[in-house]
Amino acid sequence: MIANLELVIDICLLAFLIMIVFASIKITDLFAVTMLFGIFSFVSALLFLDLDAVDVAFTEAAVGAGFTTVLMLSALRLTTRFENVKHRHSLLGLPIVILTGAALLYGVADFPNMGDANAPIHHHLAPDFIRLTQQKIDIPNIVTAVLASFRGYDTFGETVVIFSAGAAVLMLLGMGHVERKQEPEKNLILWVVVKPMIALILIFGLYVQFHGDFGAGGGFQAGVIFASGFILYSLVFGETYARKVIPATILPRLSALGVLIYGVTGLMSLISNKPFLDYNALSSNPVGGQHLGILLVEAGVGLAVFSTILLIYYSFSGREVIHYE
Amino acid sequence: MNEILGHFNYGIVILLMMMGLYIVIASSNLIKKLIGISVFQVSVFILYITFGKITGGNPPIIVDNVDVYSNPLPHVLILTAIVVGVATTSVGLALIVRIREAYGSTDEDDINDIDKNDNFYLKNRSTT
Amino acid sequence: MNLMTHLPVLIVVVPLLSAALCVLFNNRKSAWLITLLASFFCFYASINLIQIVQEVDVIIYSVGGWEAPLGIELRIDALNALMLLVLSGSAVLVSIYALKSVEKEIPVQNQVLFYTALLLVKAGLIGICVTGDAFNIFVFLEISSISTYALISLGHDRRALHASYQYLIMGTIGATFILIGIGFMYVMTGTLNIQDLSQRLPVVADTSAIRAAFAFLTIGVGIKAAMLPLHQWLPNAYAYSPSVVSTFLAATATKVAIYVLIRFQLSLFGIEFSLLQMPFNKILMILGTIGILGGSVSAIYQSNVKRMLAYSSVAQIGYILLAIGLASEPGFTAALLHIFNHALMKGTLFMALGLIAFRFASTELSVMSGIGKTMPLTMAAFLIGGLSLIGVPGTAGFISKWYLVTALLDASLWPLALVILIASVLTLIYIGRVIEVAYFQPAPEGITQQKVPKSMLVALWIFALSNIYFGLYSDISLGISSLAVNQLMGVTP
Numbered sequence: 001m002i003a004n005l006e007l008v009i010d011i012c013l014l015a016f017l018i019m020i021v022f023a024s025i026k027i028t029d030l031f032a033v034t035m036l037f038g039i040f041s042f043v044s045a046l047l048f049l050d051l052d053a054v055d056v057a058f059t060e061a062a063v064g065a066g067f068t069t070v071l072m073l074s075a076l077r078l079t080t081r082f083e084n085v086k087h088r089h090s091l092l093g094l095p096i097v098i099l100t101g102a103a104l105l106y107g108v109a110d111f112p113n114m115g116d117a118n119a120p121i122h123h124h125l126a127p128d129f130i131r132l133t134q135q136k137i138d139i140p141n142i143v144t145a146v147l148a149s150f151r152g153y154d155t156f157g158e159t160v161v162i163f164s165a166g167a168a169v170l171m172l173l174g175m176g177h178v179e180r181k182q183e184p185e186k187n188l189i190l191w192v193v194v195k196p197m198i199a200l201i202l203i204f205g206l207y208v209q210f211h212g213d214f215g216a217g218g219g220f221q222a223g224v225i226f227a228s229g230f231i232l233y234s235l236v237f238g239e240t241y242a243r244k245v246i247p248a249t250i251l252p253r254l255s256a257l258g259v260l261i262y263g264v265t266g267l268m269s270l271i272s273n274k275p276f277l278d279y280n281a282l283s284s285n286p287v288g289g290q291h292l293g294i295l296l297v298e299a300g301v302g303l304a305v306f307s308t309i310l311l312i313y314y315s316f317s318g319r320e321v322i323h324y325e
Numbered sequence: 326m327n328e329i330l331g332h333f334n335y336g337i338v339i340l341l342m343m344m345g346l347y348i349v350i351a352s353s354n355l356i357k358k359l360i361g362i363s364v365f366q367v368s369v370f371i372l373y374i375t376f377g378k379i380t381g382g383n384p385p386i387i388v389d390n391v392d393v394y395s396n397p398l399p400h401v402l403i404l405t406a407i408v409v410g411v412a413t414t415s416v417g418l419a420l421i422v423r424i425r426e427a428y429g430s431t432d433e434d435d436i437n438d439i440d441k442n443d444n445f446y447l448k449n450r451s452t453t
Numbered sequence: 454m455n456l457m458t459h460l461p462v463l464i465v466v467v468p469l470l471s472a473a474l475c476v477l478f479n480n481r482k483s484a485w486l487i488t489l490l491a492s493f494f495c496f497y498a499s500i501n502l503i504q505i506v507q508e509v510d511v512i513i514y515s516v517g518g519w520e521a522p523l524g525i526e527l528r529i530d531a532l533n534a535l536m537l538l539v540l541s542g543s544a545v546l547v548s549i550y551a552l553k554s555v556e557k558e559i560p561v562q563n564q565v566l567f568y569t570a571l572l573l574v575k576a577g578l579i580g581i582c583v584t585g586d587a588f589n590i591f592v593f594l595e596i597s598s599i600s601t602y603a604l605i606s607l608g609h610d611r612r613a614l615h616a617s618y619q620y621l622i623m624g625t626i627g628a629t630f631i632l633i634g635i636g637f638m639y640v641m642t643g644t645l646n647i648q649d650l651s652q653r654l655p656v657v658a659d660t661s662a663i664r665a666a667f668a669f670l671t672i673g674v675g676i677k678a679a680m681l682p683l684h685q686w687l688p689n690a691y692a693y694s695p696s697v698v699s700t701f702l703a704a705t706a707t708k709v710a711i712y713v714l715i716r717f718q719l720s721l722f723g724i725e726f727s728l729l730q731m732p733f734n735k736i737l738m739i740l741g742t743i744g745i746l747g748g749s750v751s752a753i754y755q756s757n758v759k760r761m762l763a764y765s766s767v768a769q770i771g772y773i774l775l776a777i778g779l780a781s782e783p784g785f786t787a788a789l790l791h792i793f794n795h796a797l798m799k800g801t802l803f804m805a806l807g808l809i810a811f812r813f814a815s816t817e818l819s820v821m822s823g824i825g826k827t828m829p830l831t832m833a834a835f836l837i838g839g840l841s842l843i844g845v846p847g848t849a850g851f852i853s854k855w856y857l858v859t860a861l862l863d864a865s866l867w868p869l870a871l872v873i874l875i876a877s878v879l880t881l882i883y884i885g886r887v888i889e890v891a892y893f894q895p896a897p898e899g900i901t902q903q904k905v906p907k908s909m910l911v912a913l914w915i916f917a918l919s920n921i922y923f924g925l926y927s928d929i930s931l932g933i934s935s936l937a938v939n940q941l942m943g944v945t946p
Contacts, residue, residue, distance in 0.1 A: 017337075037363065044367050053395070053399075063407055064407065071414070071418055075422055080431050083357055092351070093350040097346050097347045101339055106664075108665075109662075115382075116379075116380070117381075117382075121377070121639060122643075124642070129397055130387075134387060140387040141386050141387075142385040142387065143401055147404060150524050151524065151525055152516070154401075154586075157589065158405045160469055160472075160596055161408060161412050161599065164573045164596060167573070168419070168602065169415050171566045171567070172416070172603065173422065214386075220404065259469070270459055276459065276462040280518055316418070413595070413621065420621065421618065424614045424618060436615055
């Protein structure tokens with residue numbers, strides 16, 4: 001009956017998602033829509049979990065439901081809260097969407113049934129990944145193995161993507177000024193509860209970073225979680241104090257350092273004339289080399305993601321609101 | 326019947342995708358457009374993960390007593406795609422904040438009107 | 454350590470790490486220097502890669518030591534080598550030009566990040582052109598796109614912000630479409646490697662999933678390539694971005710998208726499927742022709758010269774798409790030649806405009822009265838670029854137009870050949886407007902000849918003279934293009 005339970009949960013979650021998005025279309029209060037989007041991300045994370053994608057669920061929850069929602073709220077604070085319904089272009093939207101949807105449905109018709117173990121994708125590369133991870137890399141989390149070793153070049157690109165997003169936001173918004181000698185609003189309950197929470201969050205972040213090989217986790221999730229601890233501190237205790245703990249000026253450099261750690265680890269193999277990112281060359285024992293490579297590379301990712309996420313948050317929260325009318 | 330059930334997930338996911346795409350095209354509010362893009366992207370992620378699933382499979386973390394693992398490759402791809410998505414969203418939101426400061430509005434139609442009415446206006450946008 | 458064997462990966466990694474170094478050092482002069490050195494390295498690498506490819510046909514590099522299709526492989530054949538040459542060459546010239554242009558146009562606190570983003574765009578585009586893995590293309594596409602959005606928004610006109618946002622929305626939809634297409638292909642075949650896909654696709658080519666994949670990939674790439682009717686982001690994005698940015702983008706960004714189109718349609722799906730089964734050759738020719746005429750006509754009505762050139766770029770992309778749509782050897786050769794030559798033409802024109810903007814802080818036609826006398830070197834270069842755009846014999850533009858017309862006549866498409874000639878006349882009209890204002894109208898009072906930065910002039914004139922050089926000695930460009938076409942067409946059965 002386990003398979004059936006998964007299917008039931010799957011259908012329920014999908015139904016939730018449809019309702020949430022439908023509501024988002026109708027509602028014009030952007031604050032409500034943002035919160036709905038946060039719920040949307042979270043329910044998708046649950047759906048990912050139901051579909052056996054634990055690492056993805058983890059990342060979606062941390063990044064989508066966590067960071068993106070905070071970011072959107074920060075942006076809302078700096079912009080307008082309500083949408084002007086009269087300016088909707090439904091006439092343009094519906095035909096395009098119906099056409100695209102029809103094309104997609106047409107395309108999906110030939111897909112193998114969901115969950116079918118005989119589908120082509122389960123027989124070509126997947127068995128090799130599973131087998132080779134046990135033989136050559138020897139870590140339990142296959143997704144981390146594929147991410148950091150087999151397709152490490154993609155992950156390098158991904159690290160650069162997050163780095164470039166940080167650079168882009170910095171170019172657009174700067175690091176913000178927090179000269180206001182503002183004492184944080186005294187809220188005893190929040191203060192007492194949040195302090196130990198932050199400690200736990202930071203420890204959890206470190207745990208996720210280093211246990212990404214053995215369970216769900218890895219550099220990305222760890223970086224976001226670790227940054228969340230600081231963001232929480234900033235939200236409750238005020239920016240001024242947060243920026244004293246981690247000044248905004250070192251964050252871009254940390255981000256660059258993360259990218260460099262990744263790149264230099266990859267370049268190490270070039271010394272023994274092995275290809276870029278070939279971890280076997282990092283140690284006399286290939287499996288040990290793989291472990292070392294994955295450790296270094298995930299550290300680079302974690303550092304880059306942490307600093308960039310925090311940097312982007314600072315850019316938004318440190319920006320002064322400009323009032324019109 | 327089996328065919329329909331087997332493709333049910335895909336159908337719903339496509340509906341989600343199209344709702345997201347509709348939000349992007351039909352809204353004139355810049356932030357809502359961006360939310361629509363995020364919804365669209367997350368739905369594509371659900372699509373990828375759906376076809377990686379094997380009925381009766383397990384998460385792709387090697388443990389004893391388990392032989393059937395769901396496909397790890399879509400998971401890796403979507404991890405990357407999620408990060409790309411959040412990067413794009415951040416830049417998009419930063420742009421919207423700047424646009425609001427420069428134009429006083431986050432409504433596309435209003436902005437287009439303002440643009441049409443000042444062709445030779447080279448305002449120095451506020452420095453960061 | 455043998456440097457040569459690692460060039461395929463170094464040509465990507467060096468600019469990427471250089472971008473990180475720029476941020477680390479946080480110093481304006483060193484940021485420019487790092488950019489320049491990285492660009493020179495990439496150019497050196499691309500020249501070497503061309504030489505190697507001419508000997509061995511294809512260079513394969515398995516990143517991470519895992520062979521494809523398990524790992525990601527970098528695959529360089531003549532087509533990649535040609536693209537790399539165009540990219541790195543433009544990058545070097547733009548880097549030289551940037552020293553003074555950036556100082557003038559970009560606020561001081563953003564200059565280091567500007568160079569960082571420029572390196573990232575370059576690295577992203579190069580990364581697309583060396584990889585043999587479909588998903589990898591998506592990742593590097595987004596690297597270049599995100600940095601492009603930021604760079605465009607640095608234009609001093611506030612419309613740059615809106616232009617960048619529009620590009621972001623359209624570009625992300627395009628990228629997501631590409632992701633959908635890759636996903637569909639993956640579901641039916643189980644692989645992401647382009648070579649592997651090309652071998653596994655014929656078996657499943659007759660399924661709706663693959664046809665849908667083709668459609669989504671094409672539309673997604675079409676948005677990035679500014680293929681009509683998805684071109685709407687381009688005129689504003691080019692017109693309002695800083696000079697360095699519009700020069701670099703005009704020379705490279707859309708061409709890389711067209712490269713992806715060619716790579717997917719020819720190497721991945723195969724000519725038979727793409728252009729004959731799906732009736733895509735006719736669609737390409739129609740869209741291309743509309744682009745040529747629409748773009749050229751729109752250009753005539755612009756009062757901002759930068760916008761004029763942006764619409765002109767839409768027209769030029771139309772030429773390339775039309776050439777591809779012919780699905781013949783002369784057609785493809787013409788297309789590749791034009792990718793090469795257009796970079797030279799538009800590089801010259803946009804750089805000249807950048808110099809005008811340097812002096813007058815505007816690129817409106819009205820500002821350019823009499824600059825034939827007050828900025829003689831700049832206008833002379835613009836003239837050369839313009840002549841190349843029109844297709845005057847002796848310039849690079851003539852070579853690609855000639856090849857295109859011959860390819861059309863080969864296919865007995867006289868009416869379309871006539872369209873090309875009409876388009877040349879239209880080009881003459883809008884370039885002519887600029888020439889007339891510059892040379893035949895008097896300069897406003899008080900404007901005299903002034904010094905402009907030598908670095909910008911040097912870069913400009915290298916671009917300008919290349920137009921003439923490659924117009925007279927087209928062996929190099931022709932040679933690589935022909936080799937690439939042979940390889941592309943030889944792949945399909």
